[in-house]
Amino acid sequence: MLPLSPNAAKAVEKLFFAEQRQEVVRLLTEKCADNLPNCKDQDEYGLEDRRFQVLKLSGGNIDKLHDAIRMANEDWRDVMLAAGSATAYKRKLLGEGLERNAKSDAALRSGRWNTFGAIAACLSSLGLQLLNLSAIPFWGLVLVVAVIYIAGSHILKSWPHPLTLIAITYFGISSTAGYFVARVIRMFL
Secondary structure, eight states, X not given: OOOOOHHHXXXXXHHSOHHHHHHHXXXXXXXXXXXXXXXXXXXXXXXXXXXXXXXXXXXXXXXHHHXXXXXXXXXXXXXXXXXXOHHHHHHHHHGGGOOOOHHHHHHHHHHHHHHHHHHHHHHHHHHHHXXXXXXXXXXXXXXXXXXXXXXXXXXXXXXXXXXXXXXXXHHHXXXXXXXXXXXXXXXXX
């Protein structure tokens, strides 16, 4: 049983009537906690987005909350797709009352670094192929980006991160795209 984060507790207060709140807190702490698939090592801050997505789907209705939690226990990715961005919902629901935490800040930085890494991989591959140079510096860059990504994942206590495969694919596709664009450009030079 994991307690609610301060933001999740505020959301429960805003969405549910006073007589329902105790039941809602019990459901979230017992059934929407580290028992969710791939969330074993999460704490209340790591689960905050999942809980907000479940709360969003409930719309303040306890019966819909039961359904959303049931869906999350089967596969929380279905809840994530149905609810959309937890961050946007948190901002909309809590406004100025939204408390920042180290994990959400780390996730934001990690996402920015992943995007930067993919762009750098594409541009590096493009540049190396246009200059007809070895790809060894490119792979060094990929290794640096991978280390940054793994460090960010470790900070978030979610290794193996569910998006690891997507990130690796993202880097691979971007470097391959850079390679082929460079080949086409070199054909015309």
